[in-house]
Amino acid sequence: MLIFVLILVLALGSALWFVLMPVVRRRRRLAWARLPAPAEWGDWLRAHIPFYECIPTSLRDRLHALMQIFVREKAYVGCNGLVVTDEMRVVIAAYACLLVVNRPGVPRSHFYDELMSILVYPTAFIVHESDEQGGIVTEGHRVLSGQAWDVRRIILSWEDVQDAASDHVNVVLHEFAHYLDMEDEAMDGAPGLGSAADYEEWSSTFWEEYERLADEVDAGRETLLDPYAATEPAEFFAVATETFFHQPRELLAAHPKLYEQLTKYYRLDPASWAVSKV
Numbered sequence: 001m002l003i004f005v006l007i008l009v010l011a012l013g014s015a016l017w018f019v020l021m022p023v024v025r026r027r028r029r030l031a032w033a034r035l036p037a038p039a040e041w042g043d044w045l046r047a048h049i050p051f052y053e054c055i056p057t058s059l060r061d062r063l064h065a066l067m068q069i070f071v072r073e074k075a076y077v078g079c080n081g082l083v084v085t086d087e088m089r090v091v092i093a094a095y096a097c098l099l100v101v102n103r104p105g106v107p108r109s110h111f112y113d114e115l116m117s118i119l120v121y122p123t124a125f126i127v128h129e130s131d132e133q134g135g136i137v138t139e140g141h142r143v144l145s146g147q148a149w150d151v152r153r154i155i156l157s158w159e160d161v162q163d164a165a166s167d168h169v170n171v172v173l174h175e176f177a178h179y180l181d182m183e184d185e186a187m188d189g190a191p192g193l194g195s196a197a198d199y200e201e202w203s204s205t206f207w208e209e210y211e212r213l214a215d216e217v218d219a220g221r222e223t224l225l226d227p228y229a230a231t232e233p234a235e236f237f238a239v240a241t242e243t244f245f246h247q248p249r250e251l252l253a254a255h256p257k258l259y260e261q262l263t264k265y266y267r268l269d270p271a272s273w274a275v276s277k278v
């Protein structure tokens with residue numbers, strides 16, 4: 001009898017927690033979002049984000065509000081002896097939040113809700129892998145600058161995060177795009193889009209662009225998108241996201257249909273932002 005009562009109390013407690021948890025989280029997020037951005041954020045963001053000054057002021061204010069939540073809610077874990085500084089937290093948060101700054105529901109929901117931690121390595125890190133084909137297991141390793149391990153963890157190399165300041169390669173945008181892609185279970189280059197018509201439009205544009213890029217890479221031609229985008233559809237989406245923010249006008253000119261799909265998905269039009277002085 002006592003065990004039965006104990007199980008009942010535990011079950012009721014868990015049910016109550018699942019009902020209350022989103023309410024508590026929502027209230028906490030809205031309170032954090034009202035905090036003013038610290039003065040040093042501006043210096044850090046200008047130093048690390050080449051197009052920061054181009055972002056419209058109202059959008060920048062909203063971005064800061066989301067960053068206030070992100071830096072408090074997510075656990076940053078320094079790896080291989082790295083001590084994570086506030087500057088690192090803020091720069092990573094800025095790029096992550098930029099992807100969802102206009103997303104419906106944010107910050108109440110749909111705001112990296114499953115993500116628990118960001119593991120930050122000082123430099124590129126080694127991942128051990130094993131592959132089984134026909135009963136033969138091959139062991140190996142890869143050196144990576146970032147990895148969206150699953151929806152709970154994202155791994156980044158701080159040295160590579162800093163490359164975004166002077167290059168069009170952006171490991172934070174790349175890995176967080178993978179996270180968004182994974183939200184609907186499959187990491188296949190198509191994030192959650194809503195209607196069947198939206199999926200159809202996305203799929204037809206992305207396949208056309210993906211195959212065109214693969215042909216150009218095979219032919220040895222110079223491409224706007226990094227050739228790594230041609231390795232698989234998920235990489236195409238992640239690399240296209242990097243180009244969308246770092247070279248929006250070039251992407252719009254060379255791949256207008258792809259730019260249009262990304263504009264619809266991110267609800268942002270970076271080609272219309274002020275021209276970068278960099």
Ligand SMILES: [Zn+2]
Nearest residue numbers: 174178235238
């Ligand atoms: Zn990738």
